[in-house]
Amino acid sequence: MDDAVPPAAAPKRRARQPRQATTERRAEILRAAANTFGSKGYKNGSLAEVAEQVGITHAGVLHHFGSKEQLLVEVLEYRDKEDVRDLEGQHIPGGLGLFQHLVRTARMNVDRPGIVQGYSVLTGESVTENHPARAWVTDRFRVLRGEISDAVIAVGEGTVSRETADCAASAIIGVMDGLQVQWLLDEDVDLPTSTQFAIEAILAAALLGDDRPHPLD
Template structure:
């Protein structure tokens, strides 16, 4: 790698961009969007602020790029797990949950930014709105497919169940970030199992009377 006159290491553009995204993701996860400055990110990366702006035109552009990259990586990872195969609602959701268990910093990033972006003026407001719509629609499609095959209770409303599952996952993630001892994925899977159709394993609420000898 070449060195600039300032002593900074000059990286290829693609590598520098990835480095900026990684450093910015950590900063946004800890301090939020408003608590993070481009100067701080640039200093940690080892570039000047104008050098950072060469890759990302503004802090608003940077936060969107961070969120889009992390989201895309997760989706690609999970979809690759089921390439060419049929997946159930539980399998698909648990794949995301297990992946999240391995990257608490990413979960923190999305949790912090999702809360901040409730403000319509936040640059990621539309990103999270559209993301939530997309995720809920995907889950609803999986639920409908499972219902057609008798895997999930037919009484479920796919759209409503999808919204409930997203809310449950978000809530469990928040609890897990506060207390890593919480079995986030175990609790989530237990809830998913309760939605499945198990006609042959239902325990009666009242014990049947014993036949007389």
């Protein structure tokens, strides 16, 4: 401990900020980890594999992130930040625009199966016992549901109840995720078309409210 001179709050302490190269290095590792965790899963992806991609040893990775779990947490945060940066300027749309955005996203996803796989694998894994990504995934779902539910209500201009909007919101998220898994396993599934079809169907049903037939009761 600081014996000898109690330096009275040592004001001259180094104002250390990370070196310029370090931030980029950490970002490299995060991208590698996202890649590995995405294709193999968190539990099954090893630090050694992550390290190899950036040309260091697994101990080097641990030097930067302390533990495997912390690495995962920072991967998720990094992705969130990236997503936000992608949307910067083009403000996140509400109302009808949100649904158009969702369909556009599905169309784009066809060209980046790696990202989709990473999302699907991690989401599926997160429902196992005590998974470190569980809280993150749960929260993400909650936020998304809130936004979509609000958009449904906005499009309905007050005619749609909150319960119906919530139903529609979780259904829309569900169908997007579920279709992605099917598409990853079988290219025959038409991801964008099915996604648009389902979102339009659910939206239409929500707007019609109870004035529609319930043939399944």
